[in-house]
Amino acid sequence: MESNEAGLPIVFVHGMRVSGTMWRPVIQAIGERHPMAAPDLPGHGERRGEPFGMPGAVATVAEAVDDLGGRALLVGLSLGGYVALATAGAHPDRVLGLVAMGCTALPRGLFGAVYRGTARLAAKHPEEANRLSAFAFRRTLPRPQADAMAAGGLSSEAMPGIVEAVRGTDPLASLSAYPGPVWLVNGERDHFRSHERRFLRACRDGRLIIRPRCGHLTSLTDTTDVARQVLDAAAVSTARTHEATPQGNVR
Known part of the structure; x- marks a missing residue:
């Protein structure tokens, strides 16, 4: 018999200059069993014009986790991946798992x-950079994903x-600092x-x-995958959460 229990909450974290709308195709593909959120980070989407700072971005993600019950899986791409990493390190008790996509380059040196x-x-x-970005999305991604990227506005x-x-x-x-399970996901050709x-x-x-x-970005092409x-x-x-002892240790 299928359980009616809601699935693990999931918080999606968007990339630089786009907004939470970028995750709409993936959220739609997952369906309704998992409570999900894709907040706009400072300076993006509905919060365009606000200064971006990592503490504020981490606070935004932590607040979205709290709104879904206090513990969640984080999924982030590019900037969203770096923000998700920082959130997991700062709030390990709130992050049950971490999927970090396209964010395994150290942000220093020549890079x-x-x-x-x-x-x-x-x-x-x-404005020119925003137009070029939208054009690049259309050239790189299928139409639904490209539209989702630009739907919340761009913030170059x-x-x-x-x-x-x-x-x-x-x-x-x-x-x-984060003890939970981590998935580092990269495109083969990702810089x-x-x-x-x-x-x-x-x-x-x-x-x-x-x-x-x-x-x-083409890691998002196959939404189903x-x-x-x-x-x-x-x-x-x-499963890891269910295996945890009352003291919070994993057997």
Whole structure:
């Protein structure tokens, strides 16, 4: 007999300059059994114009978790992945599992410098950068996913502050502080996978998944498969929770 019990809550965290609407196709593919949320981070979507800071972004995700009952699986892509990592490190008791997509490059050195320059250029010409971003989404993704990316509006003017905030984080320390299960998911052609092995070693309970022939955003092309990976992570996280002793340790 099928259980009527609600599934594990899931909080989705969006990428840079887009909004929570980017996750609509995946949320629709998952269906209604899992309570889900995809909040807008500061400076994005309905919060466009607010300054972006990592503490505020983490607080936004933690609040979304609380709204769903206080504990949830986090799923983030790109900026959303870095924010999810920071949230798991800061609030491990609220995060039952973590799916971090396209965020296993340390945001420093030459890599960070390139993105700092790109962000500054975009912020000087935000409307043009927004139009180019929307065009890139349409060229890269199927129509439903491309539309979802732009549906909440684009915020290229926020990019310099976002890059500086991410550069100030220590994702390896966040992973080391988090005891729960972690899925590091990268497209085979994703430029954000350069330090994936270091990220994996930092996990206490980690696994690395490579999506063949996918880039940074095209990992979202197969919505059904992304939804399946999220549901698999939710099932493992649920099982770990049920195995926990009353003291909160996992047998």
